[in-house]
Amino acid sequence: MALRDSACLLLGLLLLCHTWGAWAIVEVNMEDRVEVMRGENTQITCMFTSDDGIGGMIITWYYVTRSGEKQEIYQQDSTMRVVKKGTQFTERISVNGTLANxxxxxxxxxxxxxxxxxxxCLIRSLTYGTAEGRTKLRVFEMPDLPTIDVxxxxxxxxxxxxxxxxxxVKNGYPKPNITWYRNTTPLRSSDRVKPQPSIxxxxxxLFSIKNELSMTLTKEDKDATFYCEVTYFVPGGMRMTETNAVNLTVLYPSTSVSLWVESPKGMIKEGDTVELRCQGDGNSAVSFTILHDPTGLQVDTNSLVLHNVTEKNSGDYRCVSLDMETFEEISGNTTLFVNFLKQAVVYPKNDVEMELDDFLTAICRAPSSLPTQTVWLKDGEQxxxxxxxxxxxxxxxxxxTYICVVTVLEIEGMETTGELVVLVLGAPEVIVPENVELEATYDTMVDLTCLVKGYPLPTITWVTSDGEVLKETVTSNITAYCIASNSYGNDSQSFSIKGTSHTTQIPTISSTSSTSISSSTASHTTQSPTTSSTRTSISSSTVKAKTAIPPKKIKKEGSGVIIAVIIICILLLAILGSVLYFMYKKGKICGRSGKQDLTKEKSSKDNIVVEMKSDNTEEAILLGVNGDKPPPNEQ
Structure with missing residues (x-):
């Protein structure tokens, strides 16, 4: 009875209190959402206010399942804290904080x-006040790097x-988004563009997204770049990443064809190797044919090489392109011009024979496609x-020989030559050497050269002062004459050589190279063939002279002695004298020899020995010459 009365008293007091004042109020504040990266830890805060004391409140945590049901995971009051067992959060949650704060x-x-x-977060008070707050947990995962495959x-x-x-793009959360780009423009779905995403x-x-693009291409797409942009969410915002940009191989038919000279660059001349190349502005499968109607050329290729071209290769070339899908033909053309320089021709064409003091006009012609320059050379000089x-x-x-050189200045190496041979007719003219009087020690050699101008080719003869042809041996100082003659006249030159016993340097006159060379010896005259390379009218004859030891003078027995002997030996010595005289004349007595040293004893008159030699060059060797004027019968 007492207990019942106490309860009634307490209830009355409470009613009285509510009657006298307002009921207790509970308020809860929570964030709408909390964001966290997958694998990390997160915190959800529940803030509340109440007029009740600490001992009059109970806190309970729930989560809403995907089916919409509330599932308790935690509860606490002033005396206890309990984690609900058997939930997905049982082992991974904890609650911090007290009811007091x-x-x-x-x-x-x-x-x-x-x-x-x-x-x-649900808050209950003992005075029947209840309030709750809700927070959505958002979880994020950055996807892998995207890939593109065209x-x-x-x-x-x-x-x-x-x-x-x-x-x-793979393994992202929430779902990433893929957008295709052409250059810098995003590709939106249309009749021409059809992106097809799949999740x-x-x-x-986690989510993996694949986006397949189908698109009708145009010729302009051959130079375009394509790539994909991927956008995805992270706590606090959005991020973006891109694939690498790629090109597509776009096949399109040609709308025009070009044909050009690939090489050589610049002007083309005869003898060059020329390459023609053909190409269309498309890249689909085609066949090419290059044609040159004047020559009947037709080659199934897009590159034509012409070796050693001539003027005949000039003209229009055409390239025909056949599309292998549409079988449509288009063509292009180019003009090839081969510059030419014909062989130089000199008029008059044959060798020209002229007389002295005559005149001549020669013309050198070489047809060319370009302006030319002509110069005349003789002996290598302009x-x-x-x-x-x-x-x-x-x-x-x-x-x-005169050479005309015709050159095209605009093209290096374009040159031709022609030749004119001029022969001047006239009587021979001997070229007088510097020294025609020579001295040399005995038993030495002296070279004498006779150079003669004239055409027809002069004949050269070597003779002595008495008009005789030089013999094999000459036993005295002599004068030799070089006599040159042809059908227009003759000319001569004398050479004098004297043997001495003292030392004297022997001069040597070398013969110069000539186109018309005559060579003679003391015993005969030979004429060498005419050389066709230069055709100068100069004849040459060379002899070699050797001074010989003069014979020793023999003392003859005086006639007085013979007479005395005859007187003494009138008869006997007459016969003996005849025999001795006969032997003396034959050189059988008194030790006479053919050669002695000039330094031992000089004869009253110098003697010269001439040895004549010949070789394959048809040059003669004169061994001794002395004199001043040609013999009368040669003047």
Whole structure:
């Protein structure tokens, strides 16, 4: 009875209190959402206020399952803290804070995708006041780097929305988004562009996205770049990453064909190797044919090489392109011009024979497609310019070979030559040497050379002062004559050589190279063949002279002695004298020899021995010459 009365008293007091004042109020504040990266720890804060004391409140944590049910995971009051067993958070949650400060914090460790639920913080007071707060947990995972894979083979522009390529990004959360780009422009779905995304949910709850692009291409796409942009969410915002940019092999037919000279660059001349190349502005499968109608050339190729081209290779060339898909033909052309320089021709064409003091006009012509320059050369030196050569008052020095050189200045190496041979007719002219009087010690050699100008080729003869041809041996100081003659006249030159017993340097006169060379010896005269290379009218004859030891003078027995002997031996010695005289004349007595040293005893008159030699060069060797004037019968 007493207990019942006490209870009634307490209830009355409470009613009285509520009657006298307001009921107790409970308020809860929580964030709408909390974001966290997968695998990290997160905290959810529950803040509350109440008029009740600490002992009059109970805190309970719930989460909302994917089916929408509330599942308790934690409860506490002033006396106890209890983690609900058997939930997905049982081993991974903890709660910090007390009722006194009006704030408790739910901590979840190692957050996973499945933890992305709504959490409820419920506050109950003993005065029947109740309030709750809700927070959604958002979990994020950055995806792997995206990849792009485009069709490797060529894609024809004639195909209707063919597959271009695939972009893919894996293991992201929430779902990443893929956008295709052409250059810097995003590709939106249209009749021409058809992106097809697909989503795969991995066993981990993460998402993998694949986007396949089909697109009708145009010729302009051959230079375009394609790539994919991937956007995904992270705590606090959004991020973006891109694939590498790639090109497509776009096949498109040609709308025009070009044909050009690949090499050589610049002007082309005869003898060059020329390469022609053909190409269309498309890249689909085609066949090429190069044609040159004037020569009937037709080659199935896009590159034509012409070796050693001539003027005949000039003209229009045409290239025909046949598309292997549409079988349409288009063509292009180019003009090839081969510059030419014909062989130089000199007029008059044959060798020209002229007389002294005559004149000649020669013309050198070499047809060319370009302006030319002509110069005339003689003996390697330039003597005139222009295609006309004028010779006046010709001399023997005018004879020879004239070369006309025709050059195209615009093209290096374009040159031709012609030749004119001039022969000057006239009586021989002996070229007087510097020294015609020579001295030399006995038993030495002396070279004498006789150079003669004239045409027809002069005949050269060597004779002595008495008009006789030089013999094999000459036993005295002599004068030798070089006599040159042809059908127009003759000329001569004397050479004198004297033998001495003292030392004297022997001069040597070397013969110069000539085109017309005559060579003679003391016993005969030979004429060498005419050389065709230079045709100068100079004849040459060379002899070698050798001074010989003069014979020793023999003392003859005086006639007085013979008479005395005859007187004494009238009869006997007469016979003996006859025998001795006969032997003396034959050189059988008194030790007479053919050669002695000039230094022992000089004869009353110098003697010279001439030895004649000949060789394969048809040059003679004169061994001794002395004299002043040619013999009368040769003048």
């Amino acid at each position: 009006g704030q408790v914090v739910l901590t979840i460790s190692d957050v996973d995708i499945s933890d992305e639920v709504e959490f409820i 069709v490797q083979k060529g894609i024809s522009v004639s195909e209707d929305t063919p597959k271009i390529g695939v972009c893919e 795969t949910t991995e066993s981990t709850g 003597i005139s310019t222009g295609h006309i050569l004028s010779l006046t008052n010709v001399t023997f020095d005018s004879a020879g």
